Amino acid sequence: MKKQNTWDIIKRLFVIGMKFRTWFIITLIISIFLSVISTYRPYLTMQIVDSDIIKLRDKASMMKHIYLLIALVFGETILNFFLVYFSNYISQNVIRDIREKLYHKLIYFKTSFFDKTPIGQLVTRAVGDVETISTVYTDGFLMVFGDILRIVFVLVMMFQVDVHLSYISLAILPLMVVITRFFQKKLKKAFSDERTWTANQNSFVQERLSGMTLIQVFNRQKAEFEKFDQINITLKSALLRTVFIFSLFFPVVELISSLFIGFVLFYGGYITISAGVVIAFIQYISMLIRPLRQIADRFNNIQRGIVGAERVLGVMDEDFSLTNNGKVVKHQFDGKIEFKDVKFSYDEKQEVLKGISFKVNPGETVAIVGATGAGKSTIISLITRLYDINSGKILLDDVALKDYELYNLRSHIGVVLQDVFLFHGSIFENLSFGDETVTLEKIRKIAKEIEVDDFIMSLPGGYDYVVRERGSSISLGQRQLLSFLRAYLSDPKILILDEATSSIDHESEKLIQKATEKITKNRTSIIIAHRLSTIEKADKIIVMEHGKIVEEGKHMELLHKNGYYATLYKAQLKHEVEESE
Numbered sequence: 001m002k003k004q005n006t007w008d009i010i011k012r013l014f015v016i017g018m019k020f021r022t023w024f025i026i027t028l029i030i031s032i033f034l035s036v037i038s039t040y041r042p043y044l045t046m047q048i049v050d051s052d053i054i055k056l057r058d059k060a061s062m063m064k065h066i067y068l069l070i071a072l073v074f075g076e077t078i079l080n081f082f083l084v085y086f087s088n089y090i091s092q093n094v095i096r097d098i099r100e101k102l103y104h105k106l107i108y109f110k111t112s113f114f115d116k117t118p119i120g121q122l123v124t125r126a127v128g129d130v131e132t133i134s135t136v137y138t139d140g141f142l143m144v145f146g147d148i149l150r151i152v153f154v155l156v157m158m159f160q161v162d163v164h165l166s167y168i169s170l171a172i173l174p175l176m177v178v179i180t181r182f183f184q185k186k187l188k189k190a191f192s193d194e195r196t197w198t199a200n201q202n203s204f205v206q207e208r209l210s211g212m213t214l215i216q217v218f219n220r221q222k223a224e225f226e227k228f229d230q231i232n233i234t235l236k237s238a239l240l241r242t243v244f245i246f247s248l249f250f251p252v253v254e255l256i257s258s259l260f261i262g263f264v265l266f267y268g269g270y271i272t273i274s275a276g277v278v279i280a281f282i283q284y285i286s287m288l289i290r291p292l293r294q295i296a297d298r299f300n301n302i303q304r305g306i307v308g309a310e311r312v313l314g315v316m317d318e319d320f321s322l323t324n325n326g327k328v329v330k331h332q333f334d335g336k337i338e339f340k341d342v343k344f345s346y347d348e349k350q351e352v353l354k355g356i357s358f359k360v361n362p363g364e365t366v367a368i369v370g371a372t373g374a375g376k377s378t379i380i381s382l383i384t385r386l387y388d389i390n391s392g393k394i395l396l397d398d399v400a401l402k403d404y405e406l407y408n409l410r411s412h413i414g415v416v417l418q419d420v421f422l423f424h425g426s427i428f429e430n431l432s433f434g435d436e437t438v439t440l441e442k443i444r445k446i447a448k449e450i451e452v453d454d455f456i457m458s459l460p461g462g463y464d465y466v467v468r469e470r471g472s473s474i475s476l477g478q479r480q481l482l483s484f485l486r487a488y489l490s491d492p493k494i495l496i497l498d499e500a501t502s503s504i505d506h507e508s509e510k511l512i513q514k515a516t517e518k519i520t521k522n523r524t525s526i527i528i529a530h531r532l533s534t535i536e537k538a539d540k541i542i543v544m545e546h547g548k549i550v551e552e553g554k555h556m557e558l559l560h561k562n563g564y565y566a567t568l569y570k571a572q573l574k575h576e577v578e579e580s581e
């Protein structure tokens with residue numbers, strides 16, 4: 001993430017906020033009115049005390065001024081309400097926009113970005129950090145403008161009331177500026193630490209909650225708790241540092257304010273200034289300190305918002321989306337796939353595919369087998385263009401994969417991934433997956449074809465049955481069946497099936513076998529095979545080892561060869577026999 005200049009961030013946030021310029025202007029006008037009204041109040045009080053009460057003893061004039069004072073107080077209250085409401089209205093709209101843009105950006109990022117970035121960190125960016133940006137608007141531009149305006153008006157009024165006292169009071173300004181700057185610097189670092197450790201904690205908790213079963217079966221609760229505790233302690237220290245700075249700042253400001261008021265009282269008594277002037281000045285000093293302190297306070301919040309904005313804008317500035325320069329758009333594919341000397345690595349360290357070449361003719365079913373880590377699933381990721389290859393060529397119907405428009409390409413490929421992912425929601429929602437053209441009737445028709453309708457209907461509520469997060473409320477086999485149905489629904493020309501390695505119950509296994517036969521018919525299918533039945537019936541078997549193809553052919557041919565495949569097959573067969581005993 002690039003480091004950004006604070007002013008650049010402020011400028012960018014200002015530009016984003018300008019979308020709501022009408023509200024900005026309305027709030028600005030309210031702010032001006034408020035400054036005028038509030039600074040006129042002490043002046044009026046002075047008039048009531050000095051002129052109406054002490055000098056003239058004019059009851060009628062006093063009542064007139066008191067009514068005006070009451071009107072001003074009410075007016076101020078109403079305007080304050082609108083000021084707070086409108087500035088929050090602007091900020092909530094702005095952050096809604098930012099959230100939308102960020103999420104939009106994220107869902108188009110390429111897979112490698114998510115490989116490298118902890119999900120918890122992204123959750124912090126998308127939720128917590130965005131939230132802090134709102135303070136830039138609620139406490140930011142408009143409020144600071146209002147505060148500055150109030151300071152100017154207060155100074156003008158002070159000079160109207162008493163020039164000498166005004167000069168004395170002016171000394172407060174540089175003092176406050178120095179103190180504020182000092183605390184501000186300390187706070188910037190504290191905020192940054194605070195956000196970093198919040199993100200760390202989020203990522204840790206998110207990951208551990210996802211892997212809770214693992215933690216529990218391995219009895220790692222204590223060790224994991226200790227790790228969490230360590231992060232928690234650091235986060236607490238970071239938060240306490242912020243609190244410490246704040247706790248010191250406010251009493252110091254209060255102290256200065258009290259000292260100045262005391263001095264005005266002393267000076268007023270000493271050179272016998274009128275009571276009204278003293279009363280007005282006491283109010284003016286508070287009115288001067290309040291915006292000064294608020295500005296400091298607001299700057300702190302703005303600072304926090306800017307730190308958040310820096311992180312959020314940083315993610316938004318990154319361009320991690322997969323290049324989609326392909327122009328070829330097809331409505332119909334034959335389904336011929338060809339790999340020509342494809343080399344690929346996830347990172348610079350290790351080449352995962354070391355020159356893979358094979359061909360799948362339209363309508364064929366090809367099984368890919370090999371030991372774990374051989375690179376089988378990687379082939380799937382490359383066909384679906386989750387990653388781009390380093391060298392070589394992948395052709396689909398004789399056109400290079402990257403020459404196809406990406407979303408058009410993916411719309412013709414159906415995928416059943418090894419790790420079936422279901423979202424929290426009904427079975428129907430999981431199957432239609434946001435495609436509004438998919439109706440329940442259509443789903444049921446297809447489900448019947450691959451014989452999974454009965455199983456779905458046997459769940460409480462049938463297609464309305466709500467699957468818990470990640471599909472944890474249904475069995476692995478059932479999840480796979482749903483995943484089959486999801487892939488089959490779009491009637492893809494190419495089907496890619498990454499069979500789960502984990503064994504599943506006999507009933508689901510049978511259903512999956514039947515479904516596989518059905519859905520691979522009349523379409524090009526690539527199956528990362530772990531089951532013997534799939535392997536035997538395949539038109540071709542590709543055997544992989546350490547990122548290379550070591551054998552290729554039909555089941556019987558490969559068995560007769562008595563090479564790597566035969567060894568793998570026999571090992572699997574033995575395993576299956578042992579399991580069934």
Ligand SMILES: Nc1ncnc2c1ncn2[C@@H]1O[C@H](COP(=O)(O)OP(=O)(O)OP(=O)(O)O)[C@@H](O)[C@H]1O
Binds near residue numbers: 346378379
């Ligand atoms: N996202 C990733 N980032 C970095 N390396 C990866 C990533 N995914 C896989 N690898 C590495 O690439 C190699 C091939 O992995 P791949 O998942 O393709 O193997 P596989 O043959 O499908 O294994 P399995 O049968 O266990 O699924 C492995 O060494 C693995 O560690």
